[in-house]
Amino acid sequence: xxxxxxxxxxxxxxxxxxxxxxxxxxxxxxxxxxxxxxxxxxxxxxxxxxxxxxxxxxxxxxxxxxxxxxxxxxxxxxxxxxxxxxxxxxxxxxxxxxxxxxxxxxxxxxxxxxxxxxxxxxxxxxxxxxxxxxxxxxxxxxxxxxxxxxxxxxxxxxxxxxxxxxxxxxxxxxxxxxxxxxxxxxxxxxxxxxxxxxxxxxxxxxxxxxxxxxxxxxxxxxxxxxxxxxxxxxxxxxxxxxxxxxxxxxxxxxxxxxxxxxxxxxxxxxxxxxxxxxxxxxxxxxxxxxxxxxxxxxxxxxxxxxxxxxxxxxxxxxxxxxxxxxxxxxxxxxxxxxxxxxxxxxxxxxxxxxxxxxxxxxxxxxxxxxxxxxxxxxxxxxxxxxxxxxxxxxxxxxxxxxxxxxxxxxxxxxxxxxxxxxxxxxxxxxxxxxxxxxxxxxxxxxxxxxxxxxxx
Ligand code: ARG
Numbered sequence: 001x002x003x004x005x006x007x008x009x010x011x012x013x014x015x016x017x018x019x020x021x022x023x024x025x026x027x028x029x030x031x032x033x034x035x036x037x038x039x040x041x042x043x044x045x046x047x048x049x050x051x052x053x054x055x056x057x058x059x060x061x062x063x064x065x066x067x068x069x070x071x072x073x074x075x076x077x078x079x080x081x082x083x084x085x086x087x088x089x090x091x092x093x094x095x096x097x098x099x100x101x102x103x104x105x106x107x108x109x110x111x112x113x114x115x116x117x118x119x120x121x122x123x124x125x126x127x128x129x130x131x132x133x134x135x136x137x138x139x140x141x142x143x144x145x146x147x148x149x150x151x152x153x154x155x156x157x158x159x160x161x162x163x164x165x166x167x168x169x170x171x172x173x174x175x176x177x178x179x180x181x182x183x184x185x186x187x188x189x190x191x192x193x194x195x196x197x198x199x200x201x202x203x204x205x206x207x208x209x210x211x212x213x214x215x216x217x218x219x220x221x222x223x224x225x226x227x228x229x230x231x232x233x234x235x236x237x238x239x240x241x242x243x244x245x246x247x248x249x250x251x252x253x254x255x256x257x258x259x260x261x262x263x264x265x266x267x268x269x270x271x272x273x274x275x276x277x278x279x280x281x282x283x284x285x286x287x288x289x290x291x292x293x294x295x296x297x298x299x300x301x302x303x304x305x306x307x308x309x310x311x312x313x314x315x316x317x318x319x320x321x322x323x324x325x326x327x328x329x330x331x332x333x334x335x336x337x338x339x340x341x342x343x344x345x346x347x348x349x350x351x352x353x354x355x356x357x358x359x360x361x362x363x364x365x366x367x368x369x370x371x372x373x374x375x376x377x378x379x380x381x382x383x384x385x386x387x388x389x390x391x392x393x394x395x396x397x398x399x400x401x402x403x404x405x406x407x408x409x410x411x412x413x414x415x416x417x418x419x420x421x422x423x424x425x426x427x428x429x430x431x432x433x434x435x436x437x438x439x440x441x442x443x444x445x446x447x448x449x450x451x452x453x454x455x456x
Contacts, residue, residue, distance in 0.1 A: 004086060004093075018082070023322050026329060027084045028077045033119035034084050034112070035067045037195065038092075040215035041107055050106060050205050055099050062096045063088075084116070085109050106207050108199035110229040110317040115195040117325065119216065121238055124332045125187040129180050131339035132245065133456050136173050136180075138346040140449055143169040148442050150427050151266060151356035152365050159363025162427045165351060167440040170448040172252050177455055179245040186237035193218035197228030200316035230316045232306070235328045239303040242331045243296075249338055250296040253289035256349075260286050265355045270348035273341065288345055292338045299334055302327035357427070364392050366402055366425040369433070373424045377416040387413050 003011035013021070039060050046056030066088060069075035081087035086109075093100030143166035153163035193216065196202070196209035202225040213221045222228030259266035260274075269286055277283035306327045309320055367388050374384035391413055395401055402425050410417035423429055432441045438448075 003082065004089060018080075021082060021319075022080075023083045023325065024077065024079055024081045024087060026326050027113075027116075028079075028087075029329060030116040030120045031070055031077065031084055031088065032067065033116040034088050035063050035070075037112065037115050037119065037216060038088065038103060039063050040212050041195065042103055043215065044208055044212040045102070045105060047211060048206050048208055050207070051102050055102055058096050058099045059092070059103055062092055062100070066091055066095070083109075083113075085112050106198065106203045106205040107195065108229075110199050111194050111197040111225075114197075114229055114231070115193065115216075117328075118190050118192070118194065118218075118234060121234065121328065121332075122187050122190050124336075125183050125190070125238065128242070128245075128332070128335060128339070129183050131336060131343070132176050132180050132183075135339055135343040135346065136176050136452060136456050138343045139169045139173045139176070140452060142166075142346060142349070142351070143173070143445060143449060146351050146353065147445060148428070148431075149351060149353040149356060150360050150431055152360045152363055153440070159359070159365045161368055161440075162360050162365050162430050163440040164431055164442060164445055165353070165356060166442070166445045167448075170445055170452065172248065173452045174448070175248045176245075177452060179241065179248060180456070182241040182244065183238070186234065186241055188219070189237065190234040191217075191219045193221045194228035194231070195221075197222055197225035200226055200229055226316045230313070232310055232321060232324050235306055235324050236303070236310070239299075239306055239328060239331050242335045243299050243303045246292075246296040246299045246335055246338065249335075249342060250293045252342075253286075253293040256289045256345075257286045257293070260284075260289075264359070265352055266359070267352060268350045269345060270350070272348060273345040288341050292342065295334050295338060299331045302331040360427055361401065361403075364395070364402060366427060366430050367392050369425050369430045370402060370421070373421055374414060374416055379414070379416065 003013070005011060042051070042056045042059040042063065045051045046053050051059075066075065070077065075091065077084075078087055078090075081090065089100065089103065092103065146165045146169075149165040150162050151165050151168065152159040153161050153168070193209065193213035195212050195216075196207050209221045222231070256267065256269065258264055260269050269284075269289075271284075273288045275285045275287045277285065306324060309323045309327075313320055370391065371381065371384040371388040374387060375381050379387075391402065391405070391410070394409075395405060403422065407417060407419060407421070410421060432443070434440045435443055438444060
């Protein structure tokens, strides 16, 4: 079929070229934004007397009808169309005749696609923020319910110092709060209207870009038309924010996978968020968490693909830019799916406080507190550190733990040891002494909970 842009060429492209050129299979997602943008455009054209009020009315009514028909399913998107913009214009012209051909005055598909994409993605930002908020709420619930549960904190995946499980949960809540902040921040720069930049150089018509932007709830307009049609920073920024968010979810997934292993048994994921094995009857696999970790790779790919696609492009629009959509859409779909699974998976996870406590009791994770005890009695930290290290070595050799070592033995290492040492190295004391701001004590976690709740 001859294209709407047939003129300079016959518009009779080969079928294989049409298929290659077409973006309708993925940009059909933006039909609502495309139509809303066109309605605002028709209204602006009439306000500026570029078309008559009567024509604008016909266009607006017909566009609203197309939107309704697509929403209800009465009208189906033609997958043979070149893209969503051409499809809507084609239907419009079929329905209202020549008036339909006036809609594309003072605009180009270059500013139109940039407009649609910004409108689509700002809604996606809002949706992702809401899903992250739900996950933060699930983390807060787990933290509240397990406020004083003690687990080993790790560095180098070696038991290091005791921490509260709630503190560990709040660490992820803090990361996710920053993710929300990043998404909201990139939404601000995204919410700038490119419509009216036209093909690349603006237009000779007396348009009102501010009016059109306002109709479509934009905060401001792009002030350089070349930039307006060429800029895909908003995609890159959003992809970066999503990639960082996925990185957080992936690290968390890795911990959940470890924690639900027989070796750790710190948590049990609910049956609704685990899978069985087709051959090994005993298996309960954390596959949701594994998929989050796995799909993170693809989202990184989406970011890299977009950055690479853009790096060599001269101004202004180049068809390469059609590639922006599949990457960003994939990242949005993926992160939304991950978040939708993650929040209930955390909500329904049971915490095995007994196993955490057992692991915390076995790794000499109170050795720092033993050294601190001596420091409080007057020894310099380095000397105290050395004595504690020797005591730990003795315990390992004699298969005992610090809590069970008799006072006489302690005194062999330093006369400063008294009976109160046992209280100092008790894991609960160790945790609750860490009252420094941001520390692991219950008191500190309560402050963190308050902060997080106030900021979501
Ligand atoms: N489908 C195109 C895209 O997604 C729309 C813009 C086409 N513009 C053009 N000059 N061919 O980028």
